[in-house]
Amino acid sequence: MSSKEKILSAAIVLFAQKGYSGLSMRQLALAVNLSVAAIYHHFPDKNTLYLEAVRFAFLDKAQAFDQVWKSDCSAEEKLARFIRSFINVMLEDRDFHRLMQREILEADPERMQLLAQGVFTSQFCLLMQLATELAPEQDAHLLATSVIGLAKYYIEYQPLLKYFPGWKPEHEMPEVIAAHITTLLLNSFKAKTA
Amino acid sequence: MSSKEKILSAAIVLFAQKGYSGLSMRQLALAVNLSVAAIYHHFPDKNTLYLEAVRFAFLDKAQAFDQVWKSDCSAEEKLARFIRSFINVMLEDRDFHRLMQREILEADPERMQLLAQGVFTSQFCLLMQLATELAPEQDAHLLATSVIGLAKYYIEYQPLLKYFPGWKPEHEMPEVIAAHITTLLLNSFKAKTA
DNA sequence: GTCTATATGGCGATAGAC
DNA sequence: GTCTATCGCCATATAGAC
DSSP states (O other), X not given: OOHHHHHHHHHHHHHHHHOTTTSOHHHHHHHTTOOHHXXXXXXXXXXXXXXXXXXXXXXXXXXXXXXXXXXXXXXXHHHHHHHHHHHHHHHHOHHHHHHHHHHHHHOOHHHHHHXXXXXXXXXXXXXXXXXXXXXXXXXXXXXXXXXXXXXXXXXXTHHHHTTSTTOOGGGGOHHHHHHHHHHHHHHHHHHHHO | OOHHHHHHHHHHHHHHHHOTTTSOHHXXXXXXXXXXXXXXXXXXXXXXXXXXXXXXXHTTSGGGGHHHHHSOSOHHHHHHHHHHHHHHHHHHOHHHHHHHHHHHHHOOHHHHHHHIIIIIHHHHHHHHHHHHHHOTTSOHHHHHHHHHHHHHHXXXXXXXXXXXXXXXXXXXXXXXXXXXXXXXXXXXXXHHHO
């Protein structure tokens, strides 16, 4: 693993934890056992380093869903599998999830466009296609957004949800969350097409 | 309006925009036309100022929903009204919404507990009660979470969603979002109880 | 309560040796 | 490619006059 890759990997974790202005080049240098000057040999400035780290983190996240779309099963089953995969990916890689949250919070238009078009568009299209199959008379964009929104909220708000009344440990289990969301959506489609 | 209140109000907006470490005391002082030393007369340090600002922002947000719960109408209608109110509050007060996102991202256990118990618990309980009425055989906590998750995602991810294919301007209209979510949920309940 | 002035230290970034 | 040393600036926070 090259120094540049080591720096990027550490930067992803630390930027995710502390945010852009919360992480100093000195802290990053300490984490990768290099001097600050060595980092500046690989990256022209802190902002460029941050952008490269984000790009690096988002690059091959889409691949995790390929097997879902390629599988030969019913639309209902595909939805169930997509939701399971989505929750698993987000729960397994918390650093990625936090970095994404930070990017959304920043909401820089140029970076949003890059993120959408470069990384997630193909996944979103496939999900819209699936939504159209399951509920043809509804707005596919709204529906695809709902699927992701349902799944994401459980992950994003886990730290808060556990302090609400009625919380149970199983509410943090991926299978339980996925099953609940899938049932909710499929029930809704059933009623609509009936 | 006292100086202290002026500082807190400005701090909410600026912390929401730039984050804790992204906002300097100098910038805040400039924004409220005071010296840095004057701010330190009212607050012992930056961290305390931040915590007080967050508390100040969250204080009376719950009141916006009182009329929803007090209204004398069907459970279905109550759900529709809650979703409308929720989306409206979040869209109207973007600073509040961003500050909340930042707090969740931070995910400090102690502050999560304070946030949950001190501010949102009563709302969450009322929503769980409503969920139980609408779908008695389902987990109320999971269902209440789903309602908020659906609504929140549309707001939080608006900056990203507009760059996905299939997006239409109406997807940013509160009534359209609320109608879509309400229909989705009520359809799901219908199927379940059938 | 508010100011000016200042202490102290960490910040991003660079120079130049090896 | 990595280091030590350093520049200039801005950060949080404080002292003391008004």
